[in-house]
Amino acid sequence: MPTILLIEDEAALALIVKDSLEMRGFTVEYAADGEEGLRRFQARTPDIVVADVMMPKLDGFTLARQIRARDQAVPIIFLTARSQTADVVQGFELGGNDYLKKPFSMDELIVRINAQLSRQPTAAVAPAGPLPIGRYRFDYPKQKLALDGGPSADLSNREAELLKRLYDQRNQVLERNTVLKELWGDDSFFNGRSLDVFITRLRRHVKDDPQVQILNIRGIGYKLIV
Structure with missing residues (x-):
């Protein structure tokens, strides 16, 4: 089953999200802050990352920047209470794939996760030279x-x-x-x-x-x- 790295410092919300995802068959690795999330990512690359933006020790945007320096392909979904256009654009600039505003429904999160996991872009044909x-x-x-x-x-x-x-x-x-x-x-x-x-x-x-x-x-x- 797909492995989700969930990084969320709100313990009550994290527990609800983790339990809900596991009930639907996902394997969930959980981290309570950005530094722990980065360590878990480096130890075992997940199928998708779901990360809060405003976290202690290492915020979600900084975390995404470090993940993208290592892996360009893994999908990243941001969870955040911030919805200003500048914040959304910054998240995408740093390599985020989707952006979900708090509060959100679990059904919406799961739809977003499945959409990212099922996305199989059609690769362009490789040319013979530059x-x-x-x-x-x-x-x-x-x-x-x-x-x-x-x-x-x-x-x-x-x-x-x-x-x-x-x-x-x-x-x-x-x-x-x-x-x-x-x-x-x-x-x-x-x-x-x-x-x-x-x-x-x-x-x-x-x-x-x-x-x-x-x-x-x-x-x-x-x-x-x-």
């Missing part, structure tokens, strides 16, 4: 992007998958709903915000070649101009 994107060379299998033969920047798995799809549709529109369903599993509001964050990241990666642009096509999607 792809030319203006002055950049994109090594899709290795998830690296280099400018003019210089040092390579490492891309996350999600960044590489998104850039490959933009490249395959270069100078044409990549539809937003299509990429959301392929890489995120559905086109919900929070997944849409996550996609926006990754588009912003890619723009930063290619900012040193002014001939390369990633345009918003309002209401439709994005276009890579090379």
Whole structure:
């Protein structure tokens, strides 16, 4: 059965969530703070992480940053009472996959968990060699992007998958709903915000070649101009 790493400092809430998940067949590893959560993650990589944002010793955002330095693939769901747009965007920028506001129902949490666990993005076909994107060379299998033969920047798995799809549709529109369903599993509001964050990241990666642009096509999607 899938293993969930639950990191929550509110003991009463953690007990309810842990018992409810185990009753539905999940294996739950529990940690009461961010530092313990990171130790448990390093000892045994779970199938998914469910973490509070505001925790002692190591907050959820810092925890996510450290997890993403080690593992780009494991899904992370944030639990938080904070719902400002800036907080949501920061969570996605740090590699979060979903965001659930407290108080929440267990049914909603389980739906979110199952959606992340069942998401199987269709991988783009690996090219024979680095792809030319203006002055950049994109090594899709290795998830690296280099400018003019210089040092390579490492891309996350999600960044590489998104850039490959933009490249395959270069100078044409990549539809937003299509990429959301392929890489995120559905086109919900929070997944849409996550996609926006990754588009912003890619723009930063290619900012040193002014001939390369990633345009918003309002209401439709994005276009890579090379």
